[in-house]
Amino acid sequence: MFFESIKMNIKSQLEYKSSFIINSISQFFIFFTFYFMIIALFQKFNNIRGFTVYEVLLCFSIIQFGFAFTETFFRGIDRFEDLIIDGRLDRYLVRPRGILFQTLCSEIDLVKIFRIIQALIIMVIALIKLDITWNILKVMVLIFMMIASILIFFGLFVLTASYCFITVQGLEVKNLLTDGGKNLAQYPISIYRKGVVFVFTFIIPYGFINYYPLLYFLGKTNNILYLFSPFMVLLFLIPCLLSFKIGLKHYNSVGS
Amino acid sequence: MKAYFNYFKLRVITNLQYRAAALAGISTQFFFGITYIMLYLALYESNTSANVPMDLQSLVTYLWLQQSFFALIYPFLKDQDLLKMIKNGNLAYELIRPQSFYFKFYIKMISERLVAASLRCLPIIIVGLLLPSPYKLGLPASVESFLLFIVSLSLSCLLVSALSMIIHIITLFTIDSRGIISGYSVIAEVFMGAVIPLPFFPNFLIKIGNYLPFRFIGDFPYRVYSGSISVIEGRNLLFGSISWLIIAIIVGYLISKVALKKAVIQGG
């Protein structure tokens, strides 16, 4: 069913060929700017708490990859307020499938695929410049980081969607959790002060996906435990999914 | 004129309903402020011998002001009414109204920004002022700097609204607005110093930035406040700000005329 709806989505978006192409190109080039700004900043400074520009770019690109991936393929959950406002949620409720599943299937944003590609390009550049001594464990940790990065944003999007069940007002809070978190986690979490590090490691587990495994990957530690720290994101998903369930119950009793 | 004022009042009332939005905005801005400051603290502390373009206190002040007035000068505030009107061709109806189409929406944009910012800026400024060093929002460099800051920031709001108007109207001439809007937003954000402050740009980018209107919106007021731009220099820069404003209004006004004509010919 997921693939059937992806197929449908792609078909829909390709109906507007020229605007699709223009959008894709602009997305692709414009968002390089943000990577470029990091490089520019490191013209004035040569490291940030021991991390060099390419180490930061690697961290940045992994987070961007997860974010772009979630935005592209799970747009429905990203724009959950729309589902509530335009009544599609009611439609999903009268269908014999899980609400979250239907939501995930509802929309993909093809244009943003180019941001995924872009993140991958930056990642490759950073990896080349970093001169990594590769081994199977390092490949594994990199893949773990990428998957965990998708999952953490997925969790956050589900969390903010749960908020929409209660009210569609004050959705700017969503930016705090997703955009704000993304912004924060573009740099290794250790550059921040203690309180922030604590919150964004143990409450929202950015630290477990962009810092500890990064240390292992960059050879700054040999502690094998760090290799598995991205799995902490699974713990984070539990309360996110639970709150979605609770939110749905609330919607059932209050309506929109 | 009275019609415009009533219009302004209506917008204020409408926006007051969005209390949750204001609270969310404040916390978001606060969060961004703190994390940005920590980022630069880390950079400054890791590179004690670096040749930095701004002292830390001015930079922190710059970042706080940026967050405080984010809603006032955010590069692109989507006006759903206007976009919808452009999309479905109801623009033609605007011709039968007595007020000027351009100024009606221009006022609407300004008032929306003013209301949003006035609900958000005070808490951030107060907390910023009370924070301990190095997180503290500094006081203005002098009374003249402060006055210049107020004047230039007011011009910023007028200018960014005028530019927003142009972008909104341009979408009429294109099939799909998304590319243009995101393109404009990113360029504007970068060159008003919202991603990294302008002084940290490489030289060639600073030069490009000097030829664009955006530095007058988000960079100039904040630097004149902390004294990173001197009062004399600031006074001169005001002329740049005013010239851009006049240009933007004239361009917006003219293309709105063309747009209306087009809407009429297409028959809505």
Add this chain to the structure above:
Amino acid sequence: MSYIIVDGISKTFKVTKRNSGLKSALKSFFKREYVLIDAVKNISFEIEKGEIVGYIGPNGAGKSTTIKMLSGILLPTAGNIKVNGMNPFADRRKYVSNIGVVFGQRSQLAWDIPAEDTFDLLKDIYKLSDEKYEKNKSELVNLLDIGEIIKKPVRSLSLGQRMRCEIAASLLHDPKILFLDEPTIGLDAKSKKIVRDFILKINKERKVTVILTTHDMMDIDKLAKRIILIGKGQILYDGSLEKLKTKYGSYKKITINTKENISDIKLKGIISKEKIDNGYSFVIDSNIITISKFINYLSNRYSINDMDIDNEGIDDVILKLYQDYEI
């Protein structure tokens, strides 16, 4: 036991109180006041399998809220719903496999691509077997005459064509109950007829129980033997349409063509008097005053060019009903 049992359901919403003016807007920015609104108050009814029930009432009467509760979208604040022995909320997935819902003002079809693609997706959603899907689809396509239509992008269809596709989409999984929320809103005469004929047909052949809300009384007249009238969240009338018609059927509409001015008539049984283009239009209750007596009265006093006697249409009956209940 009845097929659908609605037992004393209520639904209360909390709404922010708003007054006009800048001052109260500022006040409510800091302190919000809420009011409780009863959208539906203690409603009970039963529906048998295979019935077509018209659920009517003015805007805001609680029609949509009831439909939402019946279809398992909204949980009642109080009361119980049992449909075919099932509680709509206890096992949502099982329950909704048996119902079809058409929201007249909202589309479930993907806008930019042909409806057939949406049908394919629905096949997956409802886990229909290939044969069942193909058989059902071709049947619906024939009945609704949409063979060509489902191959065109939905955005290029007329409202009537789209509604026919919507209805087909809601019936692909062969539900036993169909909820129609204003299915004929905005349709042209031909589309209305197709939709009505179709509803009658599936009701008869597939024994689908149909509950429809509408503002178009012709829908009711053509489709529903039974109506439930709701106003201000309460059921005001539940019974056959025929009974309503006889109750108000003694009302006759008499149109008089005259050039003269007719002043107030001092007779009992005159419900209304209205000046029209070249004369007057009266509504009288023929149980109180016979038509002949009324006409005699008029022709003795005024010169009448022409006249016309009509039974009141269903629209007027319902309107009168609304007036009687002051809703």
